[in-house]
Amino acid sequence: MVVIQELQVGYIPKSQSAMLTEYIKSLGKTTLDVPARVGWDTDSPQPLVGVRLKLEGF
Numbered sequence: 001m002v003v004i005q006e007l008q009v010g011y012i013p014k015s016q017s018a019m020l021t022e023y024i025k026s027l028g029k030t031t032l033d034v035p036a037r038v039g040w041d042t043d044s045p046q047p048l049v050g051v052r053l054k055l056e057g058f
Contacts, residue, residue, distance in 0.1 A: 009038070034053050038051050
């Protein structure tokens, strides 16, 4: 899952989850703190929120 300030805002797609889990484990960790950019579509009556993660070395 993707968490920002203790709030779940998304998830890692299933197609990438296993690779990312192995990467995190290879670092000897169970979680990974990374920079994130949050954006949304303000022109929509029901705006979609998006999160882009910056994963170094992945």
